[in-house]
Amino acid sequence: LTGTNRVPLQTEANGPVLKVENLVKTYRSGSKMFGTLRVVPAVREVSFELASGRTLGVVGESGSGKSSLGRLLTKLMVSDSGRILFEDRDIATLSEAEFRPMRQRIQMIFQDPFASLNPRATIGRILTVGPVAHGMDPARARDEARAMLDLVGLDAGAIGRFPHEFSGGQRQRIGIARALMFKPRLLVADEAVSALDVSIQAQILQLLDRIQRETGVSMVFITHDLRVASQICDDIAVMQYGRIVELGPPSQIFLDPQSAYTRELVAAIP
Numbered sequence: 001l002t003g004t005n006r007v008p009l010q011t012e013a014n015g016p017v018l019k020v021e022n023l024v025k026t027y028r029s030g031s032k033m034f035g036t037l038r039v040v041p042a043v044r045e046v047s048f049e050l051a052s053g054r055t056l057g058v059v060g061e062s063g064s065g066k067s068s069l070g071r072l073l074t075k076l077m078v079s080d081s082g083r084i085l086f087e088d089r090d091i092a093t094l095s096e097a098e099f100r101p102m103r104q105r106i107q108m109i110f111q112d113p114f115a116s117l118n119p120r121a122t123i124g125r126i127l128t129v130g131p132v133a134h135g136m137d138p139a140r141a142r143d144e145a146r147a148m149l150d151l152v153g154l155d156a157g158a159i160g161r162f163p164h165e166f167s168g169g170q171r172q173r174i175g176i177a178r179a180l181m182f183k184p185r186l187l188v189a190d191e192a193v194s195a196l197d198v199s200i201q202a203q204i205l206q207l208l209d210r211i212q213r214e215t216g217v218s219m220v221f222i223t224h225d226l227r228v229a230s231q232i233c234d235d236i237a238v239m240q241y242g243r244i245v246e247l248g249p250p251s252q253i254f255l256d257p258q259s260a261y262t263r264e265l266v267a268a269i270p
């Protein structure tokens with residue numbers, strides 16, 4: 001368990017980069033009148049703090065609300081109630097226009113960064129289109145793209161190539177480079193290594209760990225795989241039915257779990 005050996009990079013004095021209080025999201029679909037109303041409480045009174053430069057794992061089985069929480073933190077979706085304090089502002093209640101300048105500093109990494117992207121766009125374009133749209137000089141964006149590719153361990157030649165020319169692991173490296181183009185303070189990774197072979201998973205986890213040390217970025221690392229979370233996270237939040245039922249360092253989760261559900265999860269690891 002490498003997670004148990006991680007040394008805190010920052011002191012308490014740096015304070016939390018993210019503070020979440022009583023966050024709630026319930027999905028409603030169908031119609032009450034026709035008896036088809038479906039009410040799904042996905043995130044229920046979730047609270048936690050993330051210190052600067054640390055990684056919080058969010059672990060739980062399918063349907064426990066992990067992705068919903070991720071979408072709330074990145075404001076891809078609006079919460080019903082609760083607070084999300086980031087850079088001293090409650091982003092949960094900011095309007096889209098008010099949030100726009102901050103959006104760049106909260107970046108998301110998905111399972112396959114290219115699932116929803118134009119397969120005819122070069123990597124250079126994929127990396128620079130967002131930053132240029134946000135006002136970065138195109139020549140500078142190209143330089144920055146080369147630097148980020150180097151940081152994630154790809155050669156600069158990648159810039160003129162297309163997504164289909166890369167393996168899953170390489171595509172995830174590009175996805176990480178794209179997120180880093182914005183110099184984010186917070187990365188939210190949702191099942192970022194779940195689609196990869198175990199050996200490639202380890203490489204990407206190592207990469208994320210190194211990037212965190214080098215850039216000081218804070219991370220919320222969502223995964224259904226407790227074993228994966230333990231390799232990279234300073235703390236792990238265990239979710240069940242939309243609630244955090246336990247939050248602590250990997251050493252606690254594995255050696256001294258406080259909730260019955262965490263004990264079940266640990267026992268289920270082969």
Ligand code: ADP
Nearest residue numbers: 027040042060061062063064065066067068069
């Ligand atoms: P996880 O990522 O842990 O698998 P999700 O956040 O995707 O969990 O889902 C939490 C719950 O919310 C599940 O019961 C899921 O079926 C439901 N859900 C997720 N997205 C939607 C949606 N867009 N509309 C309605 N229900 C949803």
Ligand code: MG
Nearest residue numbers: 066067068191
């Ligand atoms: Mg999910």
